[in-house]
Amino acid sequence: MDIDHLRSWIGTMQEDSETLSPTTLRQFNATFDRQSSHAEGAVAPLLIHLCLAQPIAPMSALGRDGHPALGGFMPPVPLPRRMWAGGEFTFLGDIRVGQKVTRRSTVTDVQLKQGRTGALCFVTVEHAVTADGQPVLTERQDIVYRDVAPASAGKAEPPPAPEGTHRRVIEPTSTLLFRYSALTFNGHRIHYDKPFCIETEGYPGLVVHGPMQATMLCQMAADLRGARPATFSFRSLSPIFDDAYFTLNAKDRDGALHLWTARQGGPVAMEATATW
Template identity: 65%
Template sequence: MQIDIDHLRQWIGREERATEWLSAGLARQFNATFDREAPCDEGDEAALLVHWCLAQPAAPTASLGPDGHPARGGFLPPVPLPRRMWAGGAFRFHAPIRVGDLVERVSTIRDVTLKQGRTGPLCFVTVDHAISANGQPALTERQDIVYREVTAAARVAPAEPAPEAPHRRRITPSATLLFRYSAMTFNGHRIHYDKPYATDVEGYPGLVVHGPMQATLLCQFAADLRGAMPERFDYRSLSPLFDDADMLCCATDEGDGLKLWTARPGGPVAMEAVAEWS
């Protein structure tokens, strides 16, 4: 497939803005989805990474493709490769978001690059997000998106089992959990909630656990272990997780911070992350 990278790079610098109030209802639903207990009255501190449920693009249903994703183009470049995946990202936290805040997201295309992987071309799109709450900086985010061929996504290369960890949290990625998270983030991608589509059309062994949801669980796990919001959190997806087995959130101390990862029992690392506090 010929990919006109010069054309796609014309999207660099494009900007998108959106705002939404963080309601008490959404804060309660977010906590309930992740089995967290915390007050959700106006002014209370919201759970980490709740901003992924706010000010998300709302494409009309008629404009969605057969996989549930919006049509290509618009803010993101129209990469012709069919599989779009969340590859990783990084956060710098400045202040907590609180229930009742007006949250604004300013997104900018930072870079578009083309690489050749073992299974075909890979197109990487880097997006910067500046998140503010009531006009004050709350966090800055780098989001890495990768586009690839159909045959590349379903293959899982053999890898060593994830290491043991002194801190572990076991989570069952049930269809209900995945559906709830898809609904809150307005993510229509069918691989996360439509098992016949995920297995029969995409060729996966089950529903795919969202990358952002894994990052959320790891970031919250880090904050719970240290009793404070991290200042920096970087993460990278290495292999997929599915709903056919429990997932483990793991952590080990590394200097002044934590090294974290997700994995299925006996499986390889799915997502790796580092949380840091000054």
């Protein structure tokens, strides 16, 4: 892997804009079983920006996994699997219905590391999001690329996750995963093509989106405290699939709120911290 070539993508920028319509807000709330005003000027739910101004690639420009082929904005990492490894949001203001939301994205780092199952390539992207020209949030997105691990590369699963002081059970149906993929114009086949997941990627089922888990946890944090957090950081530890229910958990810790997802009876899948 030519890491120097991949690092030449550092500094690459991309900018996209989209007006938040009442229809998009209604679709977002329907997907997450939430209610809020969709009138002009109404405050939008947290992390709805992940559904706005997403890259739009023609079918001829997609890779084998349904994602836009690499080598444009993102570096052409020659590893087949990619996941949202983690990130952080800093909230500066509200997005409102009818506003033009602009996301300015920059590749800020590319690092090659050696993991338990082989090479790992981490790409860091920073996003600056504005609404009608006013800053509303910044986001750091950590994306990891890796090879398909051989079956013998597994290790003993970590112990089951604890239950939070606050807890909610989620059924990750294929319909839920499809709706979120549609909202975010995400063609990644691991979220809706079960034969591809099992036969090509070696997963036991459809993969639950990392951004969707982060959205659920961030909404839970805001609901518990009655206000949007100032920061929300998270990292993915293991995937969860549509073959079992998973839970959202939260508990207070040192003035912040510690949150996590977990498959029922399984280890922590995503952990997060919200601060005010």
